Amino acid sequence: MSTTPPDTLPIRTSDDVVFVRQQVRLRAVQAGLGLVDQTKIVTAASELARNTLDYGGGGTVTLSSIDDNGRRGVRLVFEDQGPGIPDIPLALQDGYTTGNGLGLGLSGAKRLSNEFRIESALGGGTRVMIARWK
Amino acid sequence: MDRIPILKLGDALLVTIQVDMHDRLATALEEDLTNRIVKHKAHGVLIDISALEIVDSFIGRMLDNIAAVSRVLDADTVVVGMRPAVAITLVELGLSLAGVRTALNVERGMELIRLRHGAAERDVDVDNAS
Ligand SMILES: Nc1ncnc2c1ncn2[C@@H]1O[C@H](COP(=O)(O)OP(=O)(O)OP(=O)(O)O)[C@@H](O)[C@H]1O
Ligand SMILES: [Mg+2]
DSSP: OOSSOOEEEEEOSHHHHHHHHHHHHHHHHHTTOOHHHHHHHHHHHHHHHHHHHHTSSSEEEEEEEEEETTEEEEEEEEEEOSSOOSOHHHHTSTTOOSSSSOSOHHHHHHHTOSEEEEEEOTTSOEEEEEEEEO | OOOOOEEEETTEEEEEOOSOOOHHHHHHHHHHHHHHHHHHTOSEEEEEOTTOSOOOHHHHHHHHHHHHHHHHTTOEEEEEOOOHHHHHHHHHHTOOOTTOEEESSHHHHHHHHHHHHHTTTTTSOOOOOO
């Protein structure tokens, strides 16, 4: 199974987002991902970490190295206890933002990942899982 | 508070982004650049992002903002040195950077700015010494 044990990091400040990016990069390198794949998962992580901070009121990310019969990768789970997303398909549309963003974070993170799952309950927080395989 | 240095290069301004950007730094850079464009009557802004390992929607928005403000002040924005892996990722993320021109490196970026503004102002004495 996975070599490095899972790690849960706080996302409370903009510096935390930077640290998350660095840790995701390390995992991606360890998993043997090429430079482009590393860049994709780190970029997706940056988007989701920022959403956790800006809209979720802060939260955590759990990083795991995955190994499925020799197929390696990185899995990230972002969790917050914020207001939740009322309409997920709408939030996943390119250009949709309730802040002053470009509305590309969620949809972009989905495109940049091999696996993407989002769960959110109104008033019950948001959980986004992404994975990128070698 | 730390700020990103802005250098004068001919009649353009050069910004080299070497650190992980965060909100305050981005806002400060936008303000500083606006002031310096006016102060130096700069015709171009070169933003060197060769040190950046990723460009996310946050950085993308900052680049778009800088380009929009520069345009109003009659200066072109050229982003230089984007890494190939970053370029590939940017497209998949969905960032178009519509208002931003790109060039391979600072020299090419300067050429681009000169081409755009030099032709129109051929008779104006350009101060190369500064
Ligand atoms: N963790 C979250 N909690 C609550 N709402 C969220 C969360 N993540 C995203 N959203 C909602 O989904 C919308 C779309 O998110 P997305 O990341 O695509 O765009 P953005 O953050 O507004 O802009 P960008 O990411 O391009 O800077 C957000 O504006 C927000 O309303
Ligand atoms: Mg976002």
